[in-house]
Amino acid sequence: MEQLKHSEEEILKLGKKLIAELELVYTVNTLARWMGHYLVELMNNIDKCESKQEKSELQKECCNVILEIWEKRERIPIEKPTEKLKPIIDVLSLLKKNEHPFIRHRFLGNNNGLRNKNSNWLSFLEIVKNNSERIYRKSIISMISEELLEKDKEWIEKHGSFLSDDEKSVVEYLDSIKEITISFSNDSEKEITENEKIENLFIDLEEQLDEQKEELLRLKKQVLNNL
Template sequence: MEQSKHSEEEILKLGKKLIKELELVYTGNTLARWLAHYLAELISNIDKCKSKEEKSKLQKECCDIILEIWEKRERVPIEKPTEKLKPIIDVISLLKKNEHPFIRHRFLDKRNGLKKSNSSWLSFLEIVKNNSERIYRKSLISMISEELLEKDNEWIGKHGSFLSDDEKSVVEYLDSIKEITISFHDDPKKEPSENEKIVNLFKELEEQIDEQKKELLKLKKLMLKKH
């Protein structure tokens, strides 16, 4: 088994992580229980070796087995990195099929020489673009829990070299658009309740939509005056 990309220390660390993940699904899962005990015994035997030669040989064999299990992780009864993020990945993949709707187009640049009569439309389009992007990001990040994102970030932080670029990029992207939670209390250190978070989320979404509608009505009134 090829180990050139990872040190034995990294592989053994991954093995210990797999044991913990397998232990989470012990109940009623014979395979998970057997694999966890098997890996734990392999790693434990390394420390029991009396000679350096024996330890080195056993450590290499253990690393080979851990890598083999990892390569076949789709059949291993653990929660895989980004597994619960699949609905998010599907949304992002869908958007990638066409040009991203929130890329800034050159025609939205007011310095590009467009006639002044178009300035009202440009202002409206700018608000639509900015607000739609905020609505998209807030909605996307609201589909997942902070705990789930933290767990996948932990996978990246401790075992990132074993993950695919796609697995890492989706977590990094979601982490980058994660917005700071606004406190509803006089004490900013006090965590708001889940109900308060939901109320605040929809309040912000409604404000973004209302702003777009307000600008639309303003533009409509202006266009009607001209004609």
């Protein structure tokens, strides 16, 4: 049934990817070494076939083996797609249980009557929302490496039909906020070190929090003066 969802070409391509992943742990894992050799042998036998019928039969056999391995991928010694994103997936899942805190509410921009009456509070809320959103994006992206995200993007680009919607959506979401985060911070084309990146990250986070505190103190002063 599973094979009906994918062409033999897609399945064999997945097989090559599994071989490449298994090769990464050949030296330390006997099971990985055995499975890798087994898949390589199956796929090499296809190329050696002299008749179309024999080749077709071997391809089907090989595809069935690949799909069986893929269905049991949690047990095989490879790094699975989005496996290292688990801590972030847990954070996103927790946020899903409640309304997202960074949805732009209409009253922040469209209700002039409300704005005229409560402009000080609304200005404060806008700063809190915008700064918190930026802090949230930068913090999430800082939890993962660019290499890790690129590897999971490659899984989606080349073997996306074998992945779940949740696996694809979390990578696409992280990639989208990564682009936003880079666009905010890419003010200079000068190459910076990893230490400088981390230092700049915390400087930026501190500035966002300081701005919120300054706005809060300003709001407090205005409200008390109006009593």
